[in-house]
Amino acid sequence: MSNTPWLGSVAVVHRLPGRIRLRYRRHPDAPAHGAALEAAACLLDGVETARANDRARSLVLHFDPALTDGDRLAAALAGLTLDDIAAKTARTDDGRAAVAAALAVLLGTNALPMGLRLPVSLHAALPLLHHTAADYGKNGITSHVLEAMAVSISLARSDFTAANTTTFMLALGEYMENSIARRSDDLLKHLLRPTSDQVWVLKDGVEVQIPATEVAVGDTVIVGAGTVIPVDGTVLVGEATVNEAAMTGESVAVVKGRGDAVLSGTLMEEGRLGIYAEQVGSRTAAARIADYVEQSLTAKSEAQIEAAKLADQLVPTVLKLAGASALVTGNWRNAASVLQADYSCALKLATPVAFKSAMFDAGRAGILVKGATALERLASADTFIFDKTGTLTTGMLDVTDSITFDASFSADDLICLAASVEEHYFHPLALAVVNAAKATHNHHFDHAEVQFIVAHGVASVIDGKRVVVGSRHFVQEDEGIDISLHQPVIDRLYQQGKTLLFIGYGGKLLGILALKDSIRATSAETIARLRRAGAKRILLLTGDHRDRAADLAAALGLDVFHAELMPEDKADIIARLSRDGARIAFIGDGINDAPALAGAHVGIAMQGRRHRPPDRRHRPVGGQHRPRRRRQGTGQCRHGPHRRQLPSDRGAEHRHPGLGGAGPAVAHRHRAFAQRHHHRHPAQRLAPTDADRPLERFHAERNR
Numbered sequence: 001m002s003n004t005p006w007l008g009s010v011a012v013v014h015r016l017p018g019r020i021r022l023r024y025r026r027h028p029d030a031p032a033h034g035a036a037l038e039a040a041a042c043l044l045d046g047v048e049t050a051r052a053n054d055r056a057r058s059l060v061l062h063f064d065p066a067l068t069d070g071d072r073l074a075a076a077l078a079g080l081t082l083d084d085i086a087a088k089t090a091r092t093d094d095g096r097a098a099v100a101a102a103l104a105v106l107l108g109t110n111a112l113p114m115g116l117r118l119p120v121s122l123h124a125a126l127p128l129l130h131h132t133a134a135d136y137g138k139n140g141i142t143s144h145v146l147e148a149m150a151v152s153i154s155l156a157r158s159d160f161t162a163a164n165t166t167t168f169m170l171a172l173g174e175y176m177e178n179s180i181a182r183r184s185d186d187l188l189k190h191l192l193r194p195t196s197d198q199v200w201v202l203k204d205g206v207e208v209q210i211p212a213t214e215v216a217v218g219d220t221v222i223v224g225a226g227t228v229i230p231v232d233g234t235v236l237v238g239e240a241t242v243n244e245a246a247m248t249g250e251s252v253a254v255v256k257g258r259g260d261a262v263l264s265g266t267l268m269e270e271g272r273l274g275i276y277a278e279q280v281g282s283r284t285a286a287a288r289i290a291d292y293v294e295q296s297l298t299a300k301s302e303a304q305i306e307a308a309k310l311a312d313q314l315v316p317t318v319l320k321l322a323g324a325s326a327l328v329t330g331n332w333r334n335a336a337s338v339l340q341a342d343y344s345c346a347l348k349l350a351t352p353v354a355f356k357s358a359m360f361d362a363g364r365a366g367i368l369v370k371g372a373t374a375l376e377r378l379a380s381a382d383t384f385i386f387d388k389t390g391t392l393t394t395g396m397l398d399v400t401d402s403i404t405f406d407a408s409f410s411a412d413d414l415i416c417l418a419a420s421v422e423e424h425y426f427h428p429l430a431l432a433v434v435n436a437a438k439a440t441h442n443h444h445f446d447h448a449e450v451q452f453i454v455a456h457g458v459a460s461v462i463d464g465k466r467v468v469v470g471s472r473h474f475v476q477e478d479e480g481i482d483i484s485l486h487q488p489v490i491d492r493l494y495q496q497g498k499t500l501l502f503i504g505y506g507g508k509l510l511g512i513l514a515l516k517d518s519i520r521a522t523s524a525e526t527i528a529r530l531r532r533a534g535a536k537r538i539l540l541l542t543g544d545h546r547d548r549a550a551d552l553a554a555a556l557g558l559d560v561f562h563a564e565l566m567p568e569d570k571a572d573i574i575a576r577l578s579r580d581g582a583r584i585a586f587i588g589d590g591i592n593d594a595p596a597l598a599g600a601h602v603g604i605a606m607q608g609r610r611h612r613p614p615d616r617r618h619r620p621v622g623g624q625h626r627p628r629r630r631r632q633g634t635g636q637c638r639h640g641p642h643r644r645q646l647p648s649d650r651g652a653e654h655r656h657p658g659l660g661g662a663g664p665a666v667a668h669r670h671r672a673f674a675q676r677h678h679h680r681h682p683a684q685r686l687a688p689t690d691a692d693r694p695l696e697r698f699h700a701e702r703n704r
């Protein structure tokens with residue numbers, strides 16, 4: 001019966017280039033196993049994916065037309081035998097049954113009558129021997145051969161306990177490896193493909209629900225709050241906040257409206273969008289990333305490759321040793337024990353299992369590890385470098401003081417002025433200021449285009465005068481604003497452990513905002529555990545003031561700190577330490593740390609915070625952009641149509657911001673840096689090409 005065809009009949013019912021749908025009839029004896037049919041179909045030459053519906057007796061195949069065609073596939077399927085299917089289903093079984101059987105044999109054999117012990121033990125060892133024969137044919141002498149020899153010799157000597165123990169241990173090892181591999185694969189699917197099966201699309205003005213697999217390019221997909229966006233595309237209507245952490249690593253939600261690009265796999269937090277689908281199914285960015293992670297999970301780590309090599313190198317030595325001991329002592333039992341004591345298979349087995357289970361555990365704790373290599377590098381790291389804001393501290397700051405040096409500005413006015421220019425940015429300081437403004441009269445100051453200078457602050461023009469908000473370095477050294485008059489106040493605030501923001505207006509220091517950050521509750525314990533785990537050096541690199549860095553380093557017992565750094569300074573320090581042989585793990589919050597992350601041995605990005613955009617204004621849905629509606633206060637905001645200020649556009653907007661045009665020239669290396677590295681601002685993580693391309697396509701479509 002094993003050569004009975006699995007399918008009674010196979011007929012092609014629908015053809016498309018690279019895709020066919022088949023109708024089949026199962027042989028009455030064949031098991032109802034759609035998954036097995038899919039798996040078997042996937043083994044055929046040229047088949048890319050297979051989807052079976054056993055109840056509808058339909059099988060959809062996607063294939064490479066260069067390699068095969070529909071008729072050839074139908075014929076190949078008709079030729080499948082029950083044996084083929086059985087082999088395939090056996091492989092999808094995780095080996096639990098084999099373990100149970102081996103255990104039963106191990107425990108029960110000695111109770112059997114003498115005559116039965118050999119056949120029972122032999123039967124239990126058969127899969128191993130069978131497997132080894134196949135492996136020997138393919139790979140020559142490997143550790144499998146040793147295992148099989150150990151079992152065979154024990155069987156030949158009627159040492160059934162030894163034979164059965166080996167069989168059982170090998171089955172157990174295989175089962176453990178399979179089940180851990182499957183658990184981590186399930187987890188990955190959960191992490192990366194949380195998309196639901198059903199999707200709403202707009203058909204002739206009516207919203208209808210269709211299976212996710214049937215969404216086509218050009219459909220208008222409707223996505224509501226709390227759901228994962230199923231396609232890559234461009235927003236046609238609506239406004240929403242989208243958390244793109246799964247795709248860009250940036251945890252700050254971004255506002256998406258008409259014309260903006262959205263990515264599959266990202267989460268709609270609030271709002272509702274109609275999206276023009278441009279990439280669907282396996283071509284979406286989410287599917288590609290999932291593939292990437294799956295690949296890196298299966299890609300062997302260096303340790304795995306080393307272990308496998310070592311194991312196979314040990315084989316001839318062990319064989320010689322076994323032969324020698326048999327010759328010298330004249331006892332085959334000694335040879336068997338040498339073979340059994342061969343740990344090469346344990347070496348091979350233990351490494352992938354250890355890596356996969358570590359990745360699985362990390363995943364459950366909310367940590368996505370990009371492959372075994374990353375874990376290996378982390379294990380070998382001896383120098384841990386942290387940035388400050390949002391990493392060792394919570395990054396959720398409160399404005400504690402607002403001090404103005406101009407009598408016509410109240411403390412609240414100062415906060416609102418700073419908030420007016422900061423409101424489009426997601427830097428922790430910007431978010432704090434905007435938040436503080438909400439608790440005041442929240443007046444919006446009209447201003448010109450805002451420039452963002454990485455690791456410095458922001459600048460704009462209000463009533464014809466240049467306004468700058470940022471670090472002391474930015475305001476004093478780059479903008480040439482004299483702050484010496486107010487040094488006593490500044491010193492006092494620093495002594496109170498506060499982070500300061502300087503606000504310059506018309507070339508003068510208008511005021512200072514003091515902010516208080518708090519150390520993360522878990523930081524001290526984390527540092528202590530790193531030390532216990534053998535970290536040699538723990539450093540702090542920050543863009544903030546020296547006093548802040550010193551306080552924090554003292555509080556947490558860090559070895560070294562460097563303060564008032566530009567992102568490229570951080571990268572320089574890391575490069576220097578690496579040259580001196582340090583193996584560096586860099587831990588940042590993902591804001592402005594791309595250069596540093598790139599130079600480290602291994603990078604860790606924390607995404608603990610979940611911020612809403614500072615302000616959710618309503619843009620008209622559909623039609624033209626009207627100047628944005630103001631929240632409170634009077635006057636008209638002049639920074640033009642709002643969408644030009646959206647994060648995704650900021651790269652283009654600020655690439656030639658005419659720095660220094662309105663105010664004092666900012667003429668030193670930092671400006672060049674700000675422009676050069678502009679794309680590294682987290683809000684611009686999406687490659688500009690990715691953001692631009694769909695928009696062009698979308699316009700082309702619309703104008704047709």
Ligand SMILES: Nc1ncnc2c1ncn2[C@@H]1O[C@H](COP(=O)(O)OP(=O)(O)OP(=O)(O)O)[C@@H](O)[C@H]1O
Nearest residue numbers: 387388389427430455456457469470471542543544
């Ligand atoms: N949007 C902004 N608004 C105001 N000031 C800013 C802004 N972005 C950066 N700055 C100023 O530039 C300094 C350096 O910024 P950067 O982001 O490099 O480091 P940081 O905020 O100190 O965090 P970390 O400790 O993680 O390096 C900040 O301390 C702040 O004074």
Ligand SMILES: [Zn+2]
Nearest residue numbers: 456474478670
């Ligand atoms: Zn500078």
